[in-house]
Amino acid sequence: MRTNAEPAASTPEPTSPSTEIRRLAARATDDRAALDAFLDSQLVAHVAVAEGETPIVVPMGYARDGDRILLHGSTGGGFALRAAARRRVLAVSVAALDGIVFARSLFDSSMNYRSAVVYGVPEIVPAEEADAALVAIAERLMPGRAAELRGNRRKEIAATRVLAVPIERFAMKVRSGPPSAAPDDDPDVWAGVVPLATVAGEPVPAADVPVGAPLPASVARAAGHA
Amino acid sequence: MRTNAEPAASTPEPTSPSTEIRRLAARATDDRAALDAFLDSQLVAHVAVAEGETPIVVPMGYARDGDRILLHGSTGGGFALRAAARRRVLAVSVAALDGIVFARSLFDSSMNYRSAVVYGVPEIVPAEEADAALVAIAERLMPGRAAELRGNRRKEIAATRVLAVPIERFAMKVRSGPPSAAPDDDPDVWAGVVPLATVAGEPVPAADVPVGAPLPASVARAAGHA
Incomplete structure (x- = not known):
């Protein structure tokens, strides 16, 4: 089973039709725009x-x-x-599981996924930029929420640290599409993909929220109502 | 925002009603049964x-x-x-994002999650146990699939390595439930949780699967039909 999202080994694989398909199916990319889009899709x-x-x-x-x-x-x-204090490299690993790949053998069974690892030496965001950085993180997690709430207080900003990891190096790998096929596969066996996705459920109000209170726009959006 | 799933720092936090709630909401556990149940729920x-x-x-x-x-x-x-060859410790980290926690301040906004890290020195599963280990991995990813397919071939088993990481040490942390509340929160602001879950979509057959071919039991189960 090829469930390993490790960057491709340097040893070349023997070329065969099956290998060709696998190479197309699970490929590394150095496309920075693809990295950004993937990072922005995960939390x-x-x-x-x-x-x-x-x-x-x-x-x-x-x-x-x-x-x-x-x-x-x-x-x-x-x-x-x-790590920031010692100027040590952090590795930031993000992965999304997009599907289970049912091949006609266990050996070719796999997962569809997107994964990326970013390497960089982190720095602590300076105090005067901390508020903006906290809002930026919140905007990714809960777009529009910051505008619905009071601003961060001085003591709250002081009680948190935000680290910034520069995107100095990265590796990204994606597998998508149907199972790899081998010449001697039994054609009577069903093969294909069961897609997986993360979905939001109905918002659960805190106990003290009045029954029937309208959802703020940020919550409605997060719940997929918009 | 408290989105950090790092094990609790050793420095005690000041006790306050708000802190008490947070402690209840995001807690570490050394319950091995809880670890096993969580590991078995993720891929x-x-x-x-x-x-x-x-x-x-x-x-x-x-x-x-x-x-x-x-x-x-x-x-x-x-x-x-x-790492196995050098007898080095591997850290195996698993996390599931269960919800976005909309508090009445950005500071108390958070995520609901389950996370665990297991530490151990890996060993390569011996050749005579490799087939059984490959089937065990497949059974977790695709329960019932192995029985629907031919067995692993000798060359397939030889072409893979399975590593076993003994569960020597672990740390597990869970945050669940409503947002933390602070005494000076604005009660007119909506607060609550947007739950997140991973769901399977409809199976996508490979191009050479006859139209209308019935789904094998393992695929139907993975797609949530059963």
Whole structure:
């Protein structure tokens, strides 16, 4: 089963019709616009740093802001803040599972996915830019919400740290489309793809929201009403 | 915004009603049964290793098999295989985004999620167990599919490597429920949660599947028909 989204090994694979199809199906790209579109479609990254021989990896909310990725960390907490202090590279990994690929053999069964890893040395966003960075992260998670709420307070801004990871290097890989075919596949076996997608459900109001209160535009949009 | 799924910092937070609620809302657990249930509900892990000062992190399909996590790697490729050869710890990170938490301030806005990181030194599954391990991974991704297909061939088994990461240490964290509330929140602002879930769409047959061919049971189940 080819469920591994690792960047292609440097060893060339033997060429065969089956290999050709696989190469078309799961391909690496260095298209920066494709990277940006993918990053902007997702909300959670797995952020990794090497501390000695031990890897640390933590899921975090993120937002791309031009040529950098903003990450939200709590004051005083955090491997990512330590990485910034020590000028260590962070790896920011994002993946979306788009489908389960039912081939005619287990060997060719697979997943459709988009994945990207961005590498960069993080910097702490300076205090005078922290408010704008927090709003930028919120706008990605909840577009339009910031305008519906009071502004961030000074103490709230002081209680958070935003890290910016410059997009210095990246690797992106996508598999899409039908299963790979092999010449000796049994044609009587069904083959194809079961697509997967993330969908929003109906908003659940907090207990103190009056029954029948209208949804704000940002919530309606997040729930797919708009 | 509290979108950071990092394990709780060791520094105690000041106690306040708001803090109490947050502690209830986003909590760490060492419940192994909860870990197993969560791992068994997801399909993709971000697997990290430290190579020198550079972190490597790659999304991979996985399957929990008792007290270990099986990872699928290609022959000759792979940081994970190198980690096994060097007896280095792998970190296996899994996260599910369950909802967007619309609080009455950006500061208390958040995500609902489940996340876990498992640490262990990987081993390559011995050749005589590789077929069973490949089937176990397939059964997690596509329950029932293996019985619908021919068995793995010797050359297919030889062309893959399965890694087993023993569940030696883990950290799990869950945030669920409504937004945190602060005493000075504006009660006229709507607050609540927009739930998110992964759903399967209608199966897309390969081009050579006859029109109207019945879906195998495994595909119907994956598509939520059963």
